[in-house]
Amino acid sequence: MGVPSTALFTDQYELTMLQAALKSGTAHRRSVFEAFTRRLPEGRRYGVLAGTGRVLDAVENFRFDEDQLAFLREKKIVDGATLDWLAAYRFDGDIWGYPEGEVYFPGSPVLRVEGSFAECVVLETVILSILNHDSAIAAAASRMSSAAGSRPLIEMGARRTHELAAVAASRAAYIGGFTSTSDLAAGFRYDIPTVGTSAHAFTLLHDTERDAFRAQVDSLGQGTTLLVDTYDVAEAVRAAVEIAGPELGAVRIDSGDLLLVAHRVRQQLDELGARNTRIVVTSDLDEYAIASLAAAPVDAYGVGTQLVTGSGHPTCSMVYKLVARAESADPAAPLVPVAKRSTGGKTSIGGRKWAARRLDAQGVAEAEVIGTGSLPTELAGRELLVELVKGGEVLARETLDTVRERHAAARASLPLSATQLSRGEPVLPTEYL
Amino acid sequence: MGVPSTALFTDQYELTMLQAALKSGTAHRRSVFEAFTRRLPEGRRYGVLAGTGRVLDAVENFRFDEDQLAFLREKKIVDGATLDWLAAYRFDGDIWGYPEGEVYFPGSPVLRVEGSFAECVVLETVILSILNHDSAIAAAASRMSSAAGSRPLIEMGARRTHELAAVAASRAAYIGGFTSTSDLAAGFRYDIPTVGTSAHAFTLLHDTERDAFRAQVDSLGQGTTLLVDTYDVAEAVRAAVEIAGPELGAVRIDSGDLLLVAHRVRQQLDELGARNTRIVVTSDLDEYAIASLAAAPVDAYGVGTQLVTGSGHPTCSMVYKLVARAESADPAAPLVPVAKRSTGGKTSIGGRKWAARRLDAQGVAEAEVIGTGSLPTELAGRELLVELVKGGEVLARETLDTVRERHAAARASLPLSATQLSRGEPVLPTEYL
Known part of the structure; x- marks a missing residue:
């Protein structure tokens, strides 16, 4: 029942990318990764973010033990320099995210991970496993x-x-x-x-x-x-x-x-x-x-x-994408937005994002507003992302009851049509500024 | 990554039933439970049994540790006599089953667990979790x-x-x-x-x-x-x-x-x-x-x-049912077939079963034959169940490659229509003798 090391809940390509980036000198570039979904499951009106608390545990327990390092060495998955780097790994960066239990919509940056490319890229699989599974179940539970x-x-x-x-x-x-x-x-x-x-x-x-x-x-x-x-x-x-x-x-x-x-x-x-x-x-x-x-x-x-x-949708389609990176590890170096641009689909929007939920005069949510740069003043106080991890330290743990109450409140703030079970479009539009 | 105790992968009702049965004196009745599915997922031609190896591990590791017993005590989930019984628990019975990787059909008794009611009933949830998950994935994998x-x-x-x-x-x-x-x-x-x-x-x-x-x-x-x-x-x-x-x-x-x-x-x-x-x-x-x-x-x-x-079917519908029990723990006491009989559906067939796959003259499978009592002589050598655990001891471990090859061979022995991707009926009929 305990949670031992989470370090091998990792797709091999994360470690081979790490190895190549360590060698080419790009591994330490300051980077921003975001987890988001391009769409809700077909017909669903809103998503429910769940798993954030488990993600924080997983990041804390992302340490390679001797047996795991021996496995990587014996199978020749990465070279010696990479093994040394992994042996010393602990996440020292920052994580922001929607508070757990919040609702989300296509494009909502539900988790933002910042640090060196190397320290962020290796967390991809475990973060997505948790958010994709837990959010799928929470969405079904919310409808029920x-x-x-x-x-x-x-x-x-x-x-x-x-x-x-x-x-x-x-x-x-x-x-x-x-x-x-x-x-x-x-x-x-x-x-x-x-x-x-x-x-x-x-x-x-x-x-x-x-x-x-x-x-x-x-x-x-x-x-x-x-x-x-x-x-x-x-x-x-x-x-x-x-x-x-x-x-x-x-x-x-x-x-x-x-x-x-x-x-x-x-x-x-x-x-x-x-x-x-x-x-x-x-x-x-x-x-x-x-x-x-x-x-x-x-x-x-x-x-x-x-x-x-997940009542027909056993997983979400959350992805974890590099959205910006600097030329070096220097905190002063400017972040350059990056995004896949191939015409074959799966494109996304580069840049480190904020997100806010705009309310109408009655206090009912009317749009999910996402942008880069600074938050417009008319959305002050409606920012959705909160700081979860600072310099590798988890800032706060929440009780499940707190999260459960947050979800109930978030759902209650949506237009009434959110709780219609019939298939339809997301109940809030996503607006990009 | 290790496998600690599996004893709490258990629905609470298993332990409350145990408590009541310990008190009424029926807990020690010799019992036979079978895992099977009443139907394949809609349109699927065959099922693929996977997870048996993990079930054997889970049964071996089904031991209550101090923290788990303290939890059951503090939450008043069961009484003191039941806690004492659980503290000493180890499975001492017998398990038979289809070899892992075999194909199965509606009604196939893919796992049969025999022992006292008490020692068998508590394994229900962990056995079903494993078989339902792993077999769903294996079935999708086999089609792919x-x-x-x-x-x-x-x-x-x-x-x-x-x-x-x-x-x-x-x-x-x-x-x-x-x-x-x-x-x-x-x-x-x-x-x-x-x-x-x-x-x-x-x-x-x-x-x-x-x-x-x-x-x-x-x-x-x-x-x-x-x-x-x-x-x-x-x-x-x-x-x-x-x-x-x-x-x-x-x-x-x-x-x-x-x-x-x-x-x-x-x-x-x-x-x-x-x-x-x-x-x-x-x-x-x-x-x-x-x-x-x-x-x-x-x-x-x-x-x-x-x-x-599971390509549209993330779980199977395996159930774990009491199919026979004696009046006592005495090995000589006759087994009485039992089954739910309500008119509301979910009925099943009582009795301790054998299963065999009948082949046609060309050696192609033509029916899944299931019965109680003794195997008809014309099916000699075609029995599907093998002994996996005897008196609590796991008899054999198999490599994944052995299981993988068995699956390929089992699939190859089915009529060609088994590998059609289009929706249809199970490729073999289930016949009850």
Whole structure:
């Protein structure tokens, strides 16, 4: 569960570029890299930045240990001079970025990394891995929490994704508005509230469903959640209330037509006097299914597959580009904007950027404004980038709750159409000054 | 990079079920769990089992350490008796499964875990996380390697997925027929060949493209791969051959109409006498793009996003179900088949299963045959499950090359329609005896 060195979460070309630049004398040129996306996933109205906190950890832990250096040496991936440089590596530069949980749009410079070319270029892959994964999950989570309104959302997707991606997914889901997770590793690592009671296997283990319910209530108390769809739902609900009493915490429905079954179960629970017993549903939900259950008597949603796979968009298309560099390491040397210019697409805009969100008279966001040079005075106070790392030192750590609240506030400041689930254009235009 | 305890890659309900079963006395009932999928992702012709080797590691490392037990105690997730049981946990049961790299179909029991209910139930999440992730990537990789024919495939997706999922993805891609990876962590962990030379940032760092090419060739030799689409491709190819000489290793094209550009670049390279200089293409490729480039003069493909996101199917739908259990721990007590029977869907077939692949007279696979009880004599020698863990001891470790070769052989034994990229039904029917 610990985070050992992150230094090999690196594409080989970063180290071969480093080697060539060390030899040619360009490695120490002062450089500015920016992470941004050229577009949102098709149809999405806004992006959600998640992973920044993990990026800060990864940058701090980006140190090559003996075994890693031996690997690079034995495989002849880089030469001796480069190995010496890597052995002493620690990031000494500056990082600015959108605060984690903020929304973003095409072109938003969500992270800006400044230092020598050498020290910045080697961070490319690990930064993109984290931002692309975590932001994809947070965006899906935000749409789901928007659809769920005040009803709690349980993250249950660990089994549908890589075991450590799952932990990061729980974190991103929490930022996006989820309430809890089934994943104990996420509870352990990030102190996210964990939940869970029983599966069909528990019912099948016992000689009868009633035996199983009795065993569960006996051990976990009447506040537990009983799973009622192993055999016959109506029969199970009757047995559940009989065994646990009308103070039974909840029942869970994991299959079938959830709208129909939830209505029937609610009616039956009420007739049995279990008016406070909640109904949890958990079968292949996504934001559309959640929205379609808004009128159903459902008290909580458990979401798995669609959350951890980004609800159709399992990655973002964040890139990490050199946007400006000086002729030397001298802080006084002017930065020269640079950009790929081939006609084949994938062009970007050079120069070290600021970004601000312009609000209308009602305080509703109306544009993402991006430029180089100095911020126009009319956008004073609306600058989005904050300083995260200064001279290699991480300036501040935030709690997940702070980040989660920031996301809720950022989403609330967008035009109402942001929360429409239907496909559409980004809800804010990106304006370049 | 090490693999510490995997014990918290666990959904909370596994431990609460354990607690209730320990109390009711059912925890020690001899049980059989099976991992299988009810369907392949829509349109896919076959599944590829990957992750088994990682599952064996995860089972061996499924031990609760002091910090993890303290977390469970402080959060009151389970009671004291359960904590004591977990503190002593090690898996002592048996595991059978399809050999890694095999193909599978709906219903194929790709992993069977036998032991007490308690010791088997807690492994559910970590087993599913691994198989669902790795098999999704391997299936995409297999389609891509099928489309690429004899041309090498480079895995370059680390930046598009979680940093540790990326390492597992490289492993799964290699099993599915990829040749190498850009991900140094995957080279370090699994000894997969790594490759990589330079990105656009390297060209932009230098005052001119020629300066960049000279610096790269100077450091990495004329066998290197020069990236030729930062500014003007034709000009870059001319400069590349001028600087590196006609023995230049390769050029890389990362944008534009790859078919058109590859033809032009090949012609230009030939005219410049660089007949052995290879062309590597790397822009948003998937199996369809690879197939469409079959007639282009391309020597290698680099694949990122679509590989690590499973080319539209980032997870499988493997489940881990209790299929049989006895009344006690006694090995002589008969196993009773069990299965969810609710009318709401998600039903499965109870009983401890065998599986065999029936071949036709030409030796081509014609059906996946699954049954309970004993294997029919006409299927002797065609049994698919092999013993992986006996009494808690892992029986054998395989090299990735063995697994990769097995996959190639298994795919080759399927009807030819298996390698059609178009959507269709599973290429073998599943027959239940």
